[in-house]
Amino acid sequence: MNANLFALFESRFPADRDACCIETHDGLYYSWNDLDRATAKLANLLVSLDLPEGSRVAVQVEKSPEALFLYLATLRAGYVYLPLNTAYQEAEIDYFIGNAEPAVVVCSTANFGWVSRIAFRHGTRNVFSLDEDRAGTLLERASSQPDRFDTVQRNADDLAAILYTSGTTGRSKGAMLSHGNLSSNALTLHQAWGWRSDDVLLHMLPIFHVHGLFVASHGALLAGAKMIWAPKLDMNQLLEYLPRSTVMMGVPTYYVRMLQEPRFTAETCRNMRLFISGSAPLLLETFDAFRERSGHTILERYGMSETVMLVSNPYDKAEGERIGGTVGRPLPGVQVRVVNDEGKPCPVGEIGNVEVKGPNVFQGYWRMPEKTREEFTADGWFKTGDVGRFGGAIVGMSGERKVPDDYLTIVGRSKDLIISGGYNVYPKEIESFLDEMPGVQESAVIGVPHADFGEAVIAVVVGKPGAQLDEAALIGTLKHRIANFKVPKRIHVVPELPRNTMGKVQKNVLRQQFGG
Ligand code: MCA
Numbered sequence: 001m002n003a004n005l006f007a008l009f010e011s012r013f014p015a016d017r018d019a020c021c022i023e024t025h026d027g028l029y030y031s032w033n034d035l036d037r038a039t040a041k042l043a044n045l046l047v048s049l050d051l052p053e054g055s056r057v058a059v060q061v062e063k064s065p066e067a068l069f070l071y072l073a074t075l076r077a078g079y080v081y082l083p084l085n086t087a088y089q090e091a092e093i094d095y096f097i098g099n100a101e102p103a104v105v106v107c108s109t110a111n112f113g114w115v116s117r118i119a120f121r122h123g124t125r126n127v128f129s130l131d132e133d134r135a136g137t138l139l140e141r142a143s144s145q146p147d148r149f150d151t152v153q154r155n156a157d158d159l160a161a162i163l164y165t166s167g168t169t170g171r172s173k174g175a176m177l178s179h180g181n182l183s184s185n186a187l188t189l190h191q192a193w194g195w196r197s198d199d200v201l202l203h204m205l206p207i208f209h210v211h212g213l214f215v216a217s218h219g220a221l222l223a224g225a226k227m228i229w230a231p232k233l234d235m236n237q238l239l240e241y242l243p244r245s246t247v248m249m250g251v252p253t254y255y256v257r258m259l260q261e262p263r264f265t266a267e268t269c270r271n272m273r274l275f276i277s278g279s280a281p282l283l284l285e286t287f288d289a290f291r292e293r294s295g296h297t298i299l300e301r302y303g304m305s306e307t308v309m310l311v312s313n314p315y316d317k318a319e320g321e322r323i324g325g326t327v328g329r330p331l332p333g334v335q336v337r338v339v340n341d342e343g344k345p346c347p348v349g350e351i352g353n354v355e356v357k358g359p360n361v362f363q364g365y366w367r368m369p370e371k372t373r374e375e376f377t378a379d380g381w382f383k384t385g386d387v388g389r390f391g392g393a394i395v396g397m398s399g400e401r402k403v404p405d406d407y408l409t410i411v412g413r414s415k416d417l418i419i420s421g422g423y424n425v426y427p428k429e430i431e432s433f434l435d436e437m438p439g440v441q442e443s444a445v446i447g448v449p450h451a452d453f454g455e456a457v458i459a460v461v462v463g464k465p466g467a468q469l470d471e472a473a474l475i476g477t478l479k480h481r482i483a484n485f486k487v488p489k490r491i492h493v494v495p496e497l498p499r500n501t502m503g504k505v506q507k508n509v510l511r512q513q514f515g516g
């Protein structure tokens with residue numbers, strides 16, 4: 001059997017290959033035949049480049065059906081896909097390309113100059129361009145290739161993708177996901193969320209992270225269901241397409257913004273069967289208000305780049321209720337345990353570290369065996385860095401309610417991580433950029449509550465003696481150096497940082513002081 005993830009999708013293509021697979025916001029229709037031919041052409045192009053086995057294909061492009069086809073073609077040809085957030089700037093791209101050493105890099109025409117310079121410097125021979133309007137050298141080169149391709153044979157533990165996740169202590173780590181990791185999770189979610197061939201997925205998420213690329217797209221591909229494809233979250237487009245959709249996925253900010261839109265009503269959701277939230281905690285107040293307004297109960301689930309999806313509230317009422325504030329039960333085949341700092345299991349209701357095991361758990365960090373070892377226990381459990389509990393109670397506006405013993409609630413993180421609008425920001429990385437800036441003695445980066453993004457990034461800096469630090473100038477400089485979602489919304493200049501007796505910066509004190 002071919003364990004290539006693309007072979008699994010192919011086996012589920014609908015009988016009517018002329019049916020619509022993707023409808024775009026600008027009125028284009030792509031059939032399953034179109035997907036098949038486009039991915040065959042792109043796979044033939046990749047193979048014609050005579051790349052070594054296991055080559056990485058690094059891609060930083062705007063969302064388009066062709067960008068999805070490039071991902072699928074990379075799987076189909078047996079290479080390893082490496083998606084990159086379009087917000088990443090030169091220093092970030094330089095690190096990813098230097099670390100992953102991709103054989104192929106694909107970027108936008110606008111960025112071709114600087115991206116290709118970086119790529120060639122790191123030894124990449126093949127750099128193509130691809131724009132959201134189908135312009136660029138990638139499709140030009142693929143157009144003359146045959147539109148048939150036999151999907152390459154892969155084993156379940158062969159690599160399919162590398163997803164970079166920032167590190168708490170230093171540089172980003174590439175989480176290596178295999179065909180088996182992705183297939184097993186896609187099949188599990190297909191069952192768990194009741195995917196159907198007549199579903200219509202409203203796809204408004206970016207496709208360079210797990211949520212939009214794997215969880216959402218794989219769900220529709222495996223069901224042979226249609227996607228309505230929009231470049232990003234846009235309320236006018238959402239109001240236009242939601243009445244024709246049955247499934248939507250979003251980070252909590254999506255639901256916060258839908259609630260702010262007076263035109264969004266239960267009538268807008270008349271055909272919907274499922275709204276899913278994840279990537280960051282969904283506030284109970286958003287969960288309740290959404291139910292009130294739309295008549296739908298959001299299904300919250302929990303996952304990571306290293307593991308894809310781990311835990312989910314039930315889809316089927318017969319299996320239990322969706323409980324706001326919790327992330328539900330471990331998915332079939334996934335084991336989850338909550339342990340104390342000594343690694344001993346916590347009793348129900350007690351808070352501890354969340355550790356996981358399962359066929360979805362990644363193969364390790366790219367070229368970082370030490371880091372990989374650190375993140376697994378001796379008995380093979382992956383330490384998520386999240387803190388949670390089974391059972392216990394959730395306290396909401398309407399009082400306290402008991403949570404079933406097998407439901408997990410994520411209550412915080414042991415890793416110093418900020419999640420802003422569903423994007424992860426590691427304070428350490430931003431602090432290192434700030435500390436290098438002229439006049440900055442030291443800095444501390446914290447997350448503070450934010451009505452739209454859930455958490456916002458804030459920096460507190462101390463100047464060198466005699467230095468005059470200007471907030472706007474510091475922010476302006478950072479915007480050219482790091483992805484815009486990582487740039488602090490405010491930078492406070494203070495004479496000194498609060499420290500405990502061990503000399504450690506007290507971020508909780510800063511959060512109290514600047515979080516209001
Ligand atoms: C944009 N901005 C942000 C963010 N997004 N600031 C902080 N956090 C953000 N997430 C800033 C920009 O820098 C810009 O600032 C201004 O907001 C407007 O930018 P724009 O692009 O127009 O914003 P937007 O389109 O309104 O985007 C907000 C968004 C987007 C829709 C919430 O961030 C988004 O799509 N997030 C989804 C992320 C996601 O897919 N995460 C899944 C990761 P300025 O004007 O100053 O330049 S996968 C994962 O976590 C795991 C596995 C899981 O469980 O799913």
Ligand code: AMP
Pocket residue numbers: 165210277278279280281282300301302303304305306327384385386410413419424
């Ligand atoms: P990433 O590695 O970028 O994919 O981010 C994964 C992290 O997002 C997890 O370790 C959690 O901290 C967080 N996360 C994902 N889903 C949820 C959720 N439903 N509730 C709380 N945190 C979540």
